[in-house]
Amino acid sequence: MIYVVAFILILYSWILVDLKHYRKLSSVCICVIIVFLILIAGLRYRVGGDSLHYIDTYTSMPTWKNWEFFSFDEGYGPLWYLFCAISKTLGADFVYLQLLHAIIVNLTFLYVFKKRSVNVISCFLIYFLIYYIYYNMEILREALAVCIFCFNISNLIEKRYFRYYLGCLFSIGFHFSALVLLVFPLLNYLLKAKYANWLLGIGGGIVLLVFFYILPNHYMIFMDFMPIIGLKLKSYSTLEMNNVLGIMYYAISFVAFLGFYLIANKNGFMSKQDNCIMKMLLLFLFLGAMNQGLMRIANYLIPFAIPYVVNVGYSLITMEKFAYNKILFIGCFAFLIFQKSYYYLADTSHLAVHTRQYELWYPYESVFKPIKHTHRELIFYNAMYNQSVIRTSGE
Numbered sequence: 001m002i003y004v005v006a007f008i009l010i011l012y013s014w015i016l017v018d019l020k021h022y023r024k025l026s027s028v029c030i031c032v033i034i035v036f037l038i039l040i041a042g043l044r045y046r047v048g049g050d051s052l053h054y055i056d057t058y059t060s061m062p063t064w065k066n067w068e069f070f071s072f073d074e075g076y077g078p079l080w081y082l083f084c085a086i087s088k089t090l091g092a093d094f095v096y097l098q099l100l101h102a103i104i105v106n107l108t109f110l111y112v113f114k115k116r117s118v119n120v121i122s123c124f125l126i127y128f129l130i131y132y133i134y135y136n137m138e139i140l141r142e143a144l145a146v147c148i149f150c151f152n153i154s155n156l157i158e159k160r161y162f163r164y165y166l167g168c169l170f171s172i173g174f175h176f177s178a179l180v181l182l183v184f185p186l187l188n189y190l191l192k193a194k195y196a197n198w199l200l201g202i203g204g205g206i207v208l209l210v211f212f213y214i215l216p217n218h219y220m221i222f223m224d225f226m227p228i229i230g231l232k233l234k235s236y237s238t239l240e241m242n243n244v245l246g247i248m249y250y251a252i253s254f255v256a257f258l259g260f261y262l263i264a265n266k267n268g269f270m271s272k273q274d275n276c277i278m279k280m281l282l283l284f285l286f287l288g289a290m291n292q293g294l295m296r297i298a299n300y301l302i303p304f305a306i307p308y309v310v311n312v313g314y315s316l317i318t319m320e321k322f323a324y325n326k327i328l329f330i331g332c333f334a335f336l337i338f339q340k341s342y343y344y345l346a347d348t349s350h351l352a353v354h355t356r357q358y359e360l361w362y363p364y365e366s367v368f369k370p371i372k373h374t375h376r377e378l379i380f381y382n383a384m385y386n387q388s389v390i391r392t393s394g395e
Contacts, residue, residue: 041136042099048137079173117307254285259332352378
């Protein structure tokens with residue numbers, strides 16, 4: 001029910017501000033939306049998949065007093081341990097970490113939306129429908145790395161590379177997937193070149209070669225001097241190639257954002273830099289359709305893709321013609337909604353009898369009425385166990 005209330009709130013605000021142009025209400029509506037989204041994520045009780053693991057391991061995380069003496073054997077980035085230690089200064093319960101995390105993530109998305117679009121509430125509507133649960137209740141560590149990159153991208157665009165790489169170190173400190181950010185300056189340069197599309201294809205081929213041949217056979221090189229990174233590379237590189245149906249499912253995001261990009265590029269709606277960011281996203285969405293380990297790299301670019309899509313949509317609305325482009329835009333957006341709906345409705349009976357994926361997040365429970373759902377725990381922990389068995393058998 002709480003999700004429906006949030007959706008109605010954002011939808012009503014969207015109608016008032018972005019459709020009927022009551023701009024004086026914009027600040028009030030945005031504030032109410034932000035507070036509501038923060039409270040939903042911050043006050044939840046055992047809601048989410050990965051959140052369950054973070055909750056159950058939170059008691060073993062360091063406090064501020066013993067952080068510098070803590071053993072980082074779990075393999076998390078050092079800044080995650082620091083984040084846990086800071087959260088524990090506010091209170092021992094995991095809810096304090098949730099609230100702090102929700103504040104940082106949602107205010108960061110607000111910063112990106114306000115900086116890149118005048119239709120901020122439209123951005124929040126897409127964010128809530130497709131990405132809110134993922135960034136707030138699943139990829140907790142990586143979401144913080146993404147937040148740092150959201151502020152750091154200006155250094156990339158303005159070629160302040162020392163500051164940029166310093167920011168990358170902070171992102172890596174939260175999640176090692178941020179290592180890919182180190183090559184973004186090179187990608188940003190190459191994708192502005194004359195033969196960018198050719199370079200995109202060649203680069204994609206090289207990445208596939210590295211992930212499917214070099215890393216699975218040579219990840220031990222890292223084990224001697226950077227064991228944590230070595231284990232992470234092994235984890236990603238040994239993920240199996242998706243089957244045909246899996247590739248088709250994960251390719252939906254690529255096809256949808258490719259459609260948005262083609263509309264913008266053909267009609268000159270967006271700047272060269274915005275299109276370059278979209279090309280990076282398309283590269284990793286394409287590669288991610290082949291291997292899920294590469295799909296998560298797109299997480300760093302999605303916050304910028306949301307206002308991109310919104311701006312393209314409103315550019316089309318202001319045009320009297322472009323009927324074909326409008327149909328294509330609606331079709332691409334429907335693709336994204338279909339993909340997310342299919343994900344939530346996926347059958348998880350092999351993990352817990354008579355269950356579906358959405359039961360990881362529904363029904364919603366708050367810390368004020370803490371209820372533990374057995375089927376939710378079974379879905380997540382059985383899936384986690386199955387993954388560990390697959391990886392172990394591949395050694």
